[in-house]
Amino acid sequence: MADWAQVQDYGNVVISTGGLEGIGTQLFQTGGGLNAGVQTWPAANRALYIPVIVPTTVTVVKMFMLNGATINGNFDVGIYDDQKNLIVSKGSTAHASANVIQAFDITDTTLSPGVYYFGIASDSATATIQAFTNAIPLCQASGVLSQATAFPLPSPAVWVAAQDAYVPIVRATLRTVV
Amino acid sequence: MADFPSSAYHLPTISSISPEAVGASWLSGNGGNTYNSVAWPAANRGIFVPFSLHAPYWCRMVWWANGATANGNIDCGVYAVGTSHLLSAGSTAQAGTTSVQSVVLGTPVLLMPGSYYMALSASATTVTMRASNSSLQNQIGVGMAQQATVLPLPTTVFAPATMANAYLPLFGISSRTLI
Numbered sequence: 001m002a003d004w005a006q007v008q009d010y011g012n013v014v015i016s017t018g019g020l021e022g023i024g025t026q027l028f029q030t031g032g033g034l035n036a037g038v039q040t041w042p043a044a045n046r047a048l049y050i051p052v053i054v055p056t057t058v059t060v061v062k063m064f065m066l067n068g069a070t071i072n073g074n075f076d077v078g079i080y081d082d083q084k085n086l087i088v089s090k091g092s093t094a095h096a097s098a099n100v101i102q103a104f105d106i107t108d109t110t111l112s113p114g115v116y117y118f119g120i121a122s123d124s125a126t127a128t129i130q131a132f133t134n135a136i137p138l139c140q141a142s143g144v145l146s147q148a149t150a151f152p153l154p155s156p157a158v159w160v161a162a163q164d165a166y167v168p169i170v171r172a173t174l175r176t177v178v
Numbered sequence: 179m180a181d182f183p184s185s186a187y188h189l190p191t192i193s194s195i196s197p198e199a200v201g202a203s204w205l206s207g208n209g210g211n212t213y214n215s216v217a218w219p220a221a222n223r224g225i226f227v228p229f230s231l232h233a234p235y236w237c238r239m240v241w242w243a244n245g246a247t248a249n250g251n252i253d254c255g256v257y258a259v260g261t262s263h264l265l266s267a268g269s270t271a272q273a274g275t276t277s278v279q280s281v282v283l284g285t286p287v288l289l290m291p292g293s294y295y296m297a298l299s300a301s302a303t304t305v306t307m308r309a310s311n312s313s314l315q316n317q318i319g320v321g322m323a324q325q326a327t328v329l330p331l332p333t334t335v336f337a338p339a340t341m342a343n344a345y346l347p348l349f350g351i352s353s354r355t356l357i
Contacts, residue, residue, distance in 0.1 A: 033210020
């Protein structure tokens with residue numbers, strides 16, 4: 001046991017690429033203080049990988065994103081470790097329902113504390129979801145990675161530097177109710 | 179002291195505006211910024227941005243975000259607060275416009291929990307970086323400092339001086355070798 005009370009970060013029930021556990025601070029700052037808006041997916045079959053910190057052991061049960069007005073094609077979402085290995089993904093899922101949260105019921109997955117990457121891919125170049133559109137170097141400076149021809153999400157990932165001015169807001173939740 | 183290791187981690191990329199650096203303080207004092215291409219304020223000046231680590235961090239690469247004009251030479255490194263130079267790229271020709279330039283360290287450096295400065299210096303005022311040149315007083319307020327005539331970055335203790343120009347460049351370190 002510790003001699004003194006320790007400050008323990010237990011995280012939140014929702015882990016977000018746009019949160020403090022993700023890269024939200026950097027994106028908000030370099031985006032001129034603008035919040036994420038609804039944006040068109042950058043390229044068909046593109047996968048994007050955004051780093052997040054999981055501060056304590058958690059079991060993730062769903063992932064979700066906010067759809068825009070244009071519904072098209074299919075999406076896949078998943079979680080990678082920092083060695084590019086796919087831990088869990090939903091698989092190809094039809095993009096469905098405009099302007100609402102779309103949830104993906106992934107296999108319940110326990111994550112130990114550490115650094116992970118949320119992956120998201122789409123086979124559409126017209127689908128819209130909530131995302132930041134900071135310039136490419138600003139996305140790179142925030143740690144975003146990319147992969148072409150990566151739908152559905154591959155295992156392992158083959159990362160390259162971010163190629164698009166696009167950082168989707170992807171979230172994972174520890175509860176079944178989104 | 180704790181008997182067991184804490185479950186603390188850092189994201190792979192730590193920048194001058196990350197939460198580990200001046201991110202939250204800068205945001206609360208100055209809001210979001212655009213980080214456009216801005217000319218370096220003075221030849222051979224070094225700009226030092228404080229950051230802290232709450233967990234061990236392997237530094238494998240340093241990087242900076244070039245502006246619209248690439249010119250002169252750059253150095254980027256890390257100093258421990260109150261002590262000495264820990265790592266740096268060495269004087270490096272600025273290359274590539276409106277893109278991130280990086281240098282992989284010959285040997286990764288393990289940074290332990292503590293307080294540090296990340297440092298960036300440039301040889302000429304024709305160098306441009308993505309930077310915020312907004313609010314000198316807020317930049318002083320978040321702990322930024324400068325030093326004259328530090329290209330390449332010195333391998334000694336740095337002597338902080340008060341910031342003379344508002345200039346917060348976007349640069350940092352990475353535990354990856356891919357930016």
